[in-house]
Amino acid sequence: MRQFVSAMLMITCCVAGCWVAASAADPVVNPKLFTLDKLEEAGKHFRTMRVAFTQEKHLAILDEPVINKGVLEINRDLGAVRWEFTGRSVLIFKDDKLRRFGAEGKEETVAGGKDPSIQTMATQMRSFLDGKWGGMQELFVITPDPDGAPELTFTPRSQDLKKYLTKLVIRFRDDLSAPQSMLMIANGDDRTEYRFERPEVDIEIPSARFSKP
């Protein structure tokens, strides 16, 4: 099982990495409405940000959906990101290091590349911090919203990848300051949806929040 899960995690890592990278894809969308430059530029104008989110996992193997709520906090002065799934886990990324705390607040060992899933989270958090997104169009066909809305749809190019990920849709807020929603649809209609609330920008976030839960 461990081997299998490891392999699966690797795929997760790759696919999620693609998501991160795909966000940085060349602006194939209408350049007048939605460009990568605008996206990056919009992300630069805050020192701190807090955005609450709800994650809904609709998994075909489970009778009921799994709903997690949480908060994403960013402090650029500290170079830190806190990604909290309320009551489940807290991930803190600071000084280019990722720490993971369990539901009881106990720190769990995060061994660098040991868990690719964690590494993927670290990559995403790093991107939140510096606002830079790498490009990776070779794996996905990136389709802009036909009506010009700030939305990108990523469809895997390879049939093999399509067995795991059908599509990924990212919707940004109109002012491009943060993502508004993200929907991942996997084969067999496994769906994971993130809905982000309105972000609070340049607010006071105690630095202790980036040290421990």
Add this chain to the structure above:
Amino acid sequence: MSASPPVNPRSHRWHLLGWSLGALLIIVVASRARFTSDLQALLPDNDPELNRILVFLNGHSASHMIAIEGWAEGATSDDARKCLLDLTPTLNAVGAKLLPQPSPGSMVHLIDVLETHLPVLITESQLDEVGKRMGPEALQDYLKALKERATRPEDQFTATASRMDVLAIGGSAMQALAAQVAGTGFADGVVSHPDGKHFLLPMDVSFDPGNVYLTAKLMMTLDAAAKAARDKGVHLEVIGAYRHFNDNMTSLSKDFISTIPLGIGLIIALLYSLTRSWRAVVAMHVPALLGVAGAVATLALVGKNVPLPLIGFAATLLGVAVDYGIQMTAALRSGEHRHIHAPLLRSCLISVCAFSALVPSPVPALHVLGIMVVGGLVVAYLSARWLLPAVVTMEPMLDPWRRVTVPILHWCEKSAGRNLLVVAVLTLCLAPGLAHLRMINDVQKMDGSLPSTREALDRFMERWGTLESSNFLVASADTLDHALEPVAQARRRLGLPLSSIEQFLPSDEEQTRRSQAWNRFWSAKGDDFRTRFTADCSVLKMRAVAFSASLDRYRPVDDPPHITMADWKDTPLELLLSKLVTRNAGAWQVASPVDLIDRDAIEKLPQRVSDLKLEPVWAATRRHFAARLVEVLKGDLGKRALAISLAIIVAVVLLVRRSRPSLAMLLPPAIALVWTFGVLGWMGEELTPFTVIVGAFVGGIGIDCAVFLTQPEDRERLISPVIACIATAICGTGAMLVAHHPLLSGVGQTLSIGMSTCLIACLLLTPVVAGRRAAEQRPADALRPPAV
């Protein structure tokens, strides 16, 4: 004795002009020689077994890998990992690249191939392991763990992937890969150790470790990186052949730098004390320098490459050639050079005959050495005989060493019985040491790697296992199946676990066996499993129907598709398998890696495979290659030693044509060699091919001394130059005793002992056997000052 005729200045000018042109020609030809550091070109190619392993190991180019291990010492584990990642751009610039990393698409395709071919990929024992997860309680625990994992907020694809192979049977097959390296994670090219502390950056290097310059550059870069990392609290350790090669080259360079100036200084001091003339000291070395150029030019003329490792023996050639220079210069300065011509020619011819015996050797190293030394000696002799008279003028003076050397000679000439008694006692004491002599059987003992390098490798192997396999079971056949089947059979009979070859590319026969086991397994347990699975899912609020793809797969299959190399195309396994399965000239070759750490087991592997009598399977191990190489060299060196001895005896007998002088020339070096190797035997030293070759040089210089001391009438005049020859050789080679490299210090030790025993044997035996000077000559010694 009459003095030599006075020199003719006009004739010397012509000689000088001729030699200037000749030297220029030699240097021009030598400069056109192709120098090579390719050690493999020096290896024997006449032994089928050795050749087979060499061709195989070359084809696998396994040694082109380097690994940098990192761990935190004060910093955090993430710092260590980041430190390794940061290294890659720097190392790219010096020829090391990250290993090809699997793309997400190739990983997904791999899982697809695994799932499609489960019945032919999973062995019966692996199915038994799967069966343990299907027990009444085990299955529910397993599903509970799966659910827990899939519902983690940060996990996104476990649920999707598990639907296709819920029992992770494909993962069982992947264990064959996991067994090779202890790492559990692989991200951005860095492998993580299960201890969470150690990380590994494996890299592919574009050049051979034998490329001295590039290897040094790579290692310098890594040393600098390790130093910088240390300041950040991260320890970096380099593992791989490049570090060992660099250690050896650095050790040799340092040793040469520390010993050569010392040796040269001592030699110059000795020779100056003998001649009291800088011009004479310089002149003594002219034949040696021209001899080395001549040796290189000879190889160039016959179209051979000049192996740099053998240039080290130029120092020994210098030793012989300097003898010519010392004797001739001394004779010229005393005005008695005419008397030196015959012994000089004799000495040269005997040495040439001796080293000619190396030329027919099938071992390229010995063959090239023979050509090189013969060419060098001839040029050295010619220059000593015809160039030195043009540059050395007659300056008779009292021999400064006379106060010491002449009494020694008198003492040695005084009593034949006493000398023979001393020789007999020494021989009785030292000869039994020969019984203790052993040829080296562990090539690692010739390795000059630093202790820290070996310790790092040991620690690495304890932690990670082997970096790359150096041991293989190999089979070649007309079809792939005919090669796969016997290898798998040999592996089973040896009790070795499956390698990636047997796991992912089983023979047709094995695939049929596995699919039969698969069908038996699911026929017996399938229905129970499905019933229990549905019930457990219900208990855990999971939907059994979502796993229908898995449940459909877990059934007997009538005719499952067999897997071939082509199926692994575009998966991360394609590269691995293509290295292990090759096709050359219509024949398939399969190499099944054997990851053994236990040294004893590795040593016994070739014999164990041979005992199986499973044609065409054989074992290719680097250790066996090294042992076989020593064996082949030992055999050829034995033949060459016999040939050299015969050549010397024939040459001496033909040149001298008198029994006593012949014996006087042959016996001392023979006795000296017995003493030398007897001493080495008592010291417990193991012989290397290099010490044996050095033995030949000891014999050569010993004969030179004996040749000069054989003439009773010239003995007193020649004793100081003879002692000077031996003393300079001891100074040059004795300095090597302080070398750290085992090969260099071993050569220095053999030469130093050999030269010393040569001098003692020649002084004790030559006068006894060749005869003492006439009585009337001896009083005159005091009147006629021997000049140098």
